[in-house]
Amino acid sequence: MQDVVALSYYPVNLNLVGRRCAVIGGGAVAERKVLALLAADAAVTVISPAVTDGLAALSAAGQITHIARPYWPGAIENFFIVICATDAPAVNRQAAEEGRAKGALVNVADAPELCDFTVPSQIVRGDLVITVSTGGKSPALARRLRQELEARYGPEYGLYLAMIGRLRDEMKERLATPRARECFWRRALDDEALALVKAGKLQEAEEKIRDAIGGSGAEP
Ligand SMILES: C[C@@]1(CC(=O)O)C2=NC(=C\c3[nH]c(c(CCC(=O)O)c3CC(=O)O)Cc3[nH]c(c(CC(=O)O)c3CCC(=O)O)/C=C3\N/C(=C\2)[C@@H](CCC(=O)O)[C@]3(C)CC(=O)O)/[C@H]1CCC(=O)O
Ligand SMILES: NC(=O)c1ccc[n+]([C@@H]2O[C@H](COP(=O)([O-])OP(=O)(O)OC[C@H]3O[C@@H](n4cnc5c(N)ncnc54)[C@H](O)[C@@H]3O)[C@@H](O)[C@H]2O)c1
Numbered sequence: 001m002q003d004v005v006a007l008s009y010y011p012v013n014l015n016l017v018g019r020r021c022a023v024i025g026g027g028a029v030a031e032r033k034v035l036a037l038l039a040a041d042a043a044v045t046v047i048s049p050a051v052t053d054g055l056a057a058l059s060a061a062g063q064i065t066h067i068a069r070p071y072w073p074g075a076i077e078n079f080f081i082v083i084c085a086t087d088a089p090a091v092n093r094q095a096a097e098e099g100r101a102k103g104a105l106v107n108v109a110d111a112p113e114l115c116d117f118t119v120p121s122q123i124v125r126g127d128l129v130i131t132v133s134t135g136g137k138s139p140a141l142a143r144r145l146r147q148e149l150e151a152r153y154g155p156e157y158g159l160y161l162a163m164i165g166r167l168r169d170e171m172k173e174r175l176a177t178p179r180a181r182e183c184f185w186r187r188a189l190d191d192e193a194l195a196l197v198k199a200g201k202l203q204e205a206e207e208k209i210r211d212a213i214g215g216s217g218a219e220p
Helices: 028-039 053-060 089-101 139-152 156-174 178-188 191-198 202-215
Strands: 020-024 043-047 065-067 081-084 105-108 121-125 128-132
Touching: 020 028, 020 089, 028 043, 028 053, 028 081, 053 065, 081 089, 089 105, 121 139, 121 156, 128 139, 128 156, 156 178, 156 191, 156 202, 178 202, 191 202
Parallel strands: 020 043, 020 081, 043 065, 081 105
Antiparallel strands: 121 128
């Protein structure tokens, strides 16, 4: 039997709101990384002589800054994240080196071994984010699993989570102890409430969740 390989990356959720992020290169891969950065409200600068139509449109709309020239040593100043995604491996390495020397977290699209972090495949349902990583072994498998998870965890999960979040605040007031709240949430999160959300019956779903309070031991 083979040993289980140790996890080599530490998963985190970065708050990138307003943080300066650079993407070197302007092809399809760069565009995918830029869209994920924008979804996280990062301040994105793309450095590339040519860009995809999608990136050009984002630049025209003022959503990213596009510096239309090849990477040059000294290009990386005050960036929190640097993603190197040109089709020139030597350029990617040089930009990665500069980024790291200047204290940025670096991702290199063609060299996992040079990455401070990798980008997982992701499914976003409101505040619910499900990610898949393969330790760089097979992004195609990550994509495949993402597609399966997308079918399994539909948009109703975003609504469901928003409702649970609201009720959680309410229950912090109504249930006095952490133990009572724990008991409540173990009972409350059943498939019935989710099915009601999926059917658009939000009020009923909320009532169904509230019903669990009877068994929490904290209120009559
Ligand atoms: C998840 C996703 C996120 C995203 O990019 O947003 C992502 N790659 C995606 C797709 C994808 N990438 C590639 C294919 C072609 C099939 C194949 O090669 O498998 C496909 C599939 C497709 O496009 O169909 C090729 C590829 N990728 C890397 C290399 C370099 C190398 O391995 O040496 C090469 C070879 C290039 C070549 O051969 O020249 C490297 C990385 N790609 C990663 C992430 C990181 C590891 C994540 C993990 O641990 O799984 C890592 C290490 C660095 C990074 O980029 O962060 C996104 C799925 C989005 C989605 O659809 O959900
Ligand atoms: N990590 C991933 O998810 C992933 C997936 C597929 C491919 N790749 C790798 O990513 C790289 C980019 O793939 P792509 O399909 O976007 O390539 P692409 O050919 O579509 O785009 C390359 C981009 O790099 C720009 N560029 C070239 N030289 C530059 C320089 N000196 N400075 C700045 N920009 C420069 C080009 O103008 C172009 O916009 C390839 O090396 C590929 O092997 C990574």
